Amino acid sequence: MATLFVSDLHLDPARPDVTRLFGAFLDGEARAADALYILGDLFEAWVGDDDPSETGTYVAQKLRALADAGVPVHFQRGNRDFLVGPAYAARASLRILPDPAVIVLDGAPVLLSHGDLLCTGDEAYQAFRAQTRDPDWQARFLAQPLQARLAFATQARAASSARQGELAQAGTMEAITDVAPAAVEDWFVRYGVDTLIHGHTHRPAIHALSVAGRPCRRIVLGDWYTQGSVLSVHAGGCDLRTLAHSPPHAVA
Numbered sequence: 001m002a003t004l005f006v007s008d009l010h011l012d013p014a015r016p017d018v019t020r021l022f023g024a025f026l027d028g029e030a031r032a033a034d035a036l037y038i039l040g041d042l043f044e045a046w047v048g049d050d051d052p053s054e055t056g057t058y059v060a061q062k063l064r065a066l067a068d069a070g071v072p073v074h075f076q077r078g079n080r081d082f083l084v085g086p087a088y089a090a091r092a093s094l095r096i097l098p099d100p101a102v103i104v105l106d107g108a109p110v111l112l113s114h115g116d117l118l119c120t121g122d123e124a125y126q127a128f129r130a131q132t133r134d135p136d137w138q139a140r141f142l143a144q145p146l147q148a149r150l151a152f153a154t155q156a157r158a159a160s161s162a163r164q165g166e167l168a169q170a171g172t173m174e175a176i177t178d179v180a181p182a183a184v185e186d187w188f189v190r191y192g193v194d195t196l197i198h199g200h201t202h203r204p205a206i207h208a209l210s211v212a213g214r215p216c217r218r219i220v221l222g223d224w225y226t227q228g229s230v231l232s233v234h235a236g237g238c239d240l241r242t243l244a245h246s247p248p249h250a251v252a
Contacts, residue, residue: 002234003105004033007114007199008223010080012044013055018224021243025230026062033071039199039221040078040099040114045157047149048142049087060092067093076101078114078200079125082132083142102191105233111193115200115220118179118187124163178203184218185211195219197231204229206240 011019030036043056067073075094077084089096100113116129131137141149164177178201187196188211197219204222208215219240222229228243 001032001034002232003035003037004030005037005039005112005197005219005221005231005233006224006229007039007078007221008041008202008229009038010041010044010223010225011055011059013053015044015225018228019055019058021228022224023058023062025228025243026066029230030066030071031069035072035074036066037074037097037103037112037197038076038094039112039197040076040116041080041199042075042078042084043081045150045153046081046083046088047153048083048146049085049091050146051150056088060088063092063094074103076112076114079116079129083138100187100191102193105195106235108195109191109193110195110197111187111191113187113196113198115179115198118183118198119177119200120180120183122177177201179218184209188212188216197221199223202226204240204242206238 009018009022011022042059063073073094074097075084075089076097076099097112099117100111102109102111120126184196194214194216199221201220202223203220205220207218209218210216219231221231222242229240230243231240232238
């Protein structure tokens, strides 16, 4: 038995193969898990629980079937799906977690996060994040017609892609969009954990660190539209692997 972690699936009608891969994962490997944790960006965009998209309906059915089979499904909101609300959570049998959140695995505390909060060098994004997490902003946004919200999401994605292109051209992409080491160390100390699991950066790896004189590890989940990244934590340790291509990268 293992506890499974995924993030950054970015499910979208334009990428049906990724949605099918996730559905097969839920019907297959996930059925034998102790629990499944989805650490944000399940969807490419989510503009409200009234979105009637076939992708959202399909995923809700698959997640509910997994939960009905006895596998609890926990979810943290990401920067693309921060508007997933109680109505969709009920449809999909999702247990929504705060970000960050501490859970216990094999008797030890583990810190979970989508990961965008750790990218403190990206000041423009952090300002946007603070604005869009404000309850008043969300209430005003959700009061708009669905088509207006969908148009906003399209514009926001285009602006994000354009900005990433500018950062890449300037050679500052990695420094600005990756996590800040000082923020990571602060969380290890503040939450008293030795393991942090997050996504968002699309840079899958298992990093060994020393924080305040003790060994720690930061496990970064990859995305699904290029690789299908899954972390499996079990009694013998953990492995971070890609469903589509490569063999596991294991660590004790």
